[in-house]
Amino acid sequence: MMVEYTKTEFLIACASSHVKDGEMVFGGTGMPLLAALLAKETHAPKSNLISEAGFIDARPREVPLSVADSRYYYGCSASIGLIETLGFLLQAGRIDVGFLGAAQIDEYGNLNTSYI
Template sequence: MRSAMTDVSRDEYMAVAASREIRDGDTAFIGTGLPMVAAYLAKATHAPRVNLVFESGIIDPQPVDLATGVGDYRLVHGSTKVAGTFYALSLLQQAKVDIGFLGTAEIDPYGNLNSTVIGPYDRPRVRLPGSGGANDIASMAKRFVVIARLDRKRFVEKVQYLTTPGFLTGPGAREAAGLPGAGPVRVISDRAILGFDPASRRMRVERLYPGATLAEVQEHIAFPIDAAPTLEIEPEPDLHLLRLLRDVIDPDGVYVGRDER
């Protein structure tokens, strides 16, 4: 246990903010890392009836230890079903997933994601892991959340490859493409919580972490970004949430607690 409970890391702010995006009773499609921590935190606090779905096909586990991947055998403990990837992705196609969480190498102002290549597709400088289930989640989950640290190389004017659709080119584009999901609702970063303007569908700053400024956020984003009409300050996580994160969910600091404060 850390001695300074109120010394909150950026990872902890991100985990708490992401957990709040989960509503009680949601079916949530969860990946490795901070999304897993956020899901466990939500289930332990305000959303005890959340149904967790992992791409490996493990459904609603009750793990006693933090898993290191979606196929980790520790996720099987207490699960209601172990069915495989085909079944997990079929839940998206049946519109049974309320929320999904995604990471990305690049994201543009409309929430489009690239996790495929950096550079030309045929001769890329970097070949990334690809979509996996990300396109399925973004296209068919009722809403999705992106978790990404601010970086000008990540928050770009145009993604080099469209792996995963956000709002595509702007208002009405998702609907015209026939995508049933509502699209991205939030981007949880290490300095601020970003959302999307309901009219323009462009990304905007909605809440700043304590000590962060709008100018600092803009410095780490390669495209112009506005603030929401009411720009709020994210509250510091209370001691109960911090104890859950540090002593119960991730006591070894696998995913939270090792970054700068």
């Protein structure tokens, strides 16, 4: 039996396969968040999702509109600030895998995550 899926669903499934159980996962919103949540629900139940805004072990039931949307906060075990998230976790190497959306990608594959 052939299963039909969209390109978006395929990308989410592929991205989620990169998460291993127990890893710290840095996730944005939209497709990156769905990839992290799919991993947690299927093969990596002990993975820990962390948002840019500092929601630790987030378990949103609706897709938030931004990383600071209160829907992202649902079920999280703790909330820290942006400085702590980026400085003490991300820059200190405590994040195992991260997913971000791509607002702009140049001809060399560089991702613009700061401004347009």
